[in-house]
Amino acid sequence: MRFFEYEAREIVKRAGIPVTDYGFTTDAAEAKTIAERIGGPTVIKSQVLTGGRMKAGGVKFADTPDEARQHAEDILQLEINGHWPRGVLVDPKAEVKQEYYAGVVWDGTAKKPLMLFSDMGGIDIEQVAEDHPDHVGRGHFSALEPFHDFQAKQVIAAAGVTGKPLQRLTPVLARLARLFLEGDMLLAEINPLAELTDGSFVALDAHMEMEDEGMPRQKALIKALGIGAEEGTREGHTPTPFEEAVKAIDAADHRGVIQGKDTGFHGNIGLVIGAGGGSLTLTDAVRQQGGKPANYSEIGGNPSVAKACGLAKEVLQKDGVEKIAVMMSIVSNTRVDIVARGVIKACLELGKDPGETIAIFRIPGAWEDEGFKILDKYGIEYCDRSVSLWDAAGRAVAKIQGEVAA
Amino acid sequence: MKKDAIFIGVEVDDRVASDAAMGAKLDEVCPVNIFKGTESGVDIVEENIDECVLCGLCIDAAPAGTVKIHKLYSGEVLPA
16 A cells, blocks of 8 residues: 555654654645745645656745745646645755665565665665665564664664764664554655754655555554545556456456456567466566566466456457467466366457467366366367476467567 | 257256256256256256366266266266
8 A cells, every 4th residue: 555745754753753844735725824834945745646746846845835825726736647636745845964765665585674774865766776886775674573773773884874873863764664564564765864954854755655465454554644445555556458357357256366467568478377476487487588478467266267268368358469378387276177168268259269379378287187188179289297387488488479470 | 958068068868957856956066057946947057067167066966877067178978
């Protein structure tokens, strides 16, 4: 679940990390009142769940409350990347001595949270890490054991920070790390974390993302932030027609499970894949062998023929797809013959020859002998567990690329 | 009565097809709803035929030889 900046600031504040005396409103007149309360130059920021606010004109500076009201009025009517603002955040324009970056992110490879700290804040941490790696401190910590402040201090020191700033920044990063753990976050980021001219530190912007599965445990926080159940997880993108269609097929039948994603995929190899991490492995294998997937999918949990057929039909009907690769890791619950029936049925219902349309069928496991009889009948190339996922993906890519070349 | 889908064919002897009690039994045992019991016997639900999981429960529930499952892709028939 993603949070707007004004919500992320509140989360940070509740964790004991200093923030500016900001205000959130959906009303331009109230923006003026907030600016009057702040009593100095302000920054008016659009509250949207998308990047590129500054470039799009969603962040403006105001010297007077009247100017703040005018900017708020403009920003509230400004659509950014297809997102209308939830409101505006009115923030004091801080007297900044230096900007830092503090973040905690879930490292899926190490399966541990990772702290990141830099004395070069206000810009993308990825850019800093690439251009100035010596200015970025990193450190994993346990998600199970209690967090200790010294762990934060080591990471900050690794970015070259010493003396009083090191002492003052340590509790900030430590609180962010504890917030990450206690709040079931996937990402907890303060950028910039500003050192003001008086030597104090405040969070000038924050970005939080909560693990969807953690939401039931975080009901109190979500409620306190005024977020209703109708908002769901605020998924980052609008599902495509393919994604919507696959979701509907899955919901219509309790047997098995299918998922399909095609955002960012523009290839010609349709993938009907799954089983115990098999989807990610196979997608990577297809790509690394030079193939261009048209989609990502997951199929498993012993789906019905109708469900396997539905997924395969949706994949086959995507623009640019002429063949599909049906591949899974070794299955025990899902039946090979049922998936075989489903994908063949999809071809037949779309008026396609299964033997020509299915580039490779590599699903070994339960009922494979029965499945192989079906595949034989329709002249489909298949292989058993003696052929690795890598090799099966390679065969599919070679077949499709060969056809394109011819 | 015999109905074929793409992969599976279901054959029910006329005595069973017109027996309401047997129809209810087949309706109850089939995990993928291929049989629908009626007042006059049993109907075969065509759209579900290819969902057959070859469990053989219908064959066991009916008198020997009165229900047969045809694997149209291999020519085999259950019970063998």
